[in-house]
Amino acid sequence: MAMASPPSPPSSGCPFLDADSLRRLLPLSALIPHLRSSLPSLSAAIHSPPRSAFPLPSSPSASLLLMPSWSSDPSLPYIGVKIVTSFPSNSTLHRLPGVHASYSLFHAATGVPLVALNGSQLTLLRTAAVSGVAASLLARHDARVLVMAGAGALAPFLIAAHRLVRPGIERVIIWNRSTDKARILANNLQEEEGGEDRGVTFECAESLDEVVAQGDVVSCATSSESPIVRGVKLKPGAHLDLVGSFSPSMRECDDEGVARGRVFVDFEVAMEEAGELVGAFERGVISRADVAGTLVELLDGTKVGRRSDDEVTVFKAVGTAVVDLLAAQLAYENSLQGTYFLRVGI
Missing domain, CATH: 3.40.50.720 (NAD(P)-binding Rossmann-like Domain)
Incomplete structure (x- = not known):
């Protein structure tokens, strides 16, 4: 269950959970049961507008996508937004992935930023868990x-x-x-x-x-x-x-x-x-x-x-964005509790 009043991030700035950290904090063995228990009880309280997509002038096929969500349930006091860039030509022109993403989690009562996460890794984990x-x-x-x-x-x-x-x-x-x-x-x-x-x-x-x-x-x-x-x-x-x-x-x-x-x-x-x-x-x-x-x-x-x-x-x-928010919640709260699972990796 989510904490009613998550603490503010350190004064040194908003922490960042990279891909390796997320794999340790969100093993599928923990994320799958978390979604099984939280989706029925919390999904109705999570507001998730349709994703917004904007074409980019840098490439005819490139786009910027925004996926916001926020919770009206006090037991899930978070606001989250995933920012995604899609550049399909990356694989052929630059030998880079075509999609990159970043996720930001905020305190719902104050709007204070709590943590930033590697959005690409978060998406892989939550998609597989679903x-x-x-x-x-x-x-x-x-x-x-x-x-x-x-x-x-x-x-x-x-x-x-x-x-x-x-x-x-x-x-x-x-x-x-x-x-x-x-x-x-x-x-x-x-x-x-x-x-x-x-x-x-x-x-x-x-x-x-x-x-x-x-x-x-x-x-x-x-x-x-x-x-x-x-x-x-x-x-x-x-x-x-x-x-x-x-x-x-x-x-x-x-x-x-x-x-x-x-x-x-x-x-x-x-x-x-x-x-x-x-x-x-x-x-x-x-x-x-x-x-x-x-x-x-x-x-x-x-x-x-x-x-x-x-x-x-x-x-x-x-x-x-509903499952993005629930996955980010678990990653953030596990990081606060120092919860790092023994099995590193997927």
């Missing part, structure tokens, strides 16, 4: 095979989150448009695991079509604008986790994937922003009324999750 929470309610308990589509910065966090909530996973298959990138990630994760004798194998695949049918959990974190997962390939009982797309022009699975599955979203805004859903609504594949519920409704018991072993479930997340 998928982990959803999978804990929607994926089969006996899930053994995880298919990961995408080998970017988010992929290892998603793999860790799914393995945490479904510890029976014994095989992880990674696909990426660049097979070399998928192979490097698989090799790195296998080395971190301590080799194949530890019971979990990591491998790469050249064809996503060929391995989707094997996945008990299929997680996608790409920037694709055309479907990469075909619904006809999903096995009965599969859980499809879609976190890559965040605009109507982006799409990671086809209409059949949406139609076959029982669809849940992180928040209702996903029905306005997710290309998989917006397109399906426009084409009459499903209607908004066919969306089975939100993550908060799953957590508070208003909606029922998986109903049978053969049911295909789909979770579509676009991310909101």
Whole structure:
């Protein structure tokens, strides 16, 4: 539970939590249960206007995004804002990530700045944690095979989150448009695991079509604008986790994937922003009324999750400032208490 009156930052200035600090303060083993408990009780009190996006003159495709949020609950006395820059050409022109972010947390009663956080790392952690929470309610308990589509910065966090909530996973298959990138990630994760004798194998695949049918959990974190997962390939009982797309022009699975599955979203805004859903609504594949519920409704018991072993479930997340604020809260309060978890890393 949040503190009623968090102290002001040191007089020397507002502290900064870098990526390494956040990985120590926000391990998924702590962040997932924090979101499970706090989303049902606090999300209604968190005000989160739609993200604001501004084009930048420095590049035709560059943009500045602002994601503010604040709480009206005295047990969560915070204001937060994430500032994001998107420069898609960075990877080809400068060999830099295309997205950078910073997060600032303020005291809700005084407006005093409390802490600044690495927004990119915060986003990776909270995105993976949300998928982990959803999978804990929607994926089969006996899930053994995880298919990961995408080998970017988010992929290892998603793999860790799914393995945490479904510890029976014994095989992880990674696909990426660049097979070399998928192979490097698989090799790195296998080395971190301590080799194949530890019971979990990591491998790469050249064809996503060929391995989707094997996945008990299929997680996608790409920037694709055309479907990469075909619904006809999903096995009965599969859980499809879609976190890559965040605009109507982006799409990671086809209409059949949406139609076959029982669809849940992180928040209702996903029905306005997710290309998989917006397109399906426009084409009459499903209607908004066919969306089975939100993550908060799953957590508070208003909606029922998986109903049978053969049911295909789909979770579509676009991310909101609500979970940013809750993740920043936990990081800040753990830092005040000197809480550094023993396991360093994801």
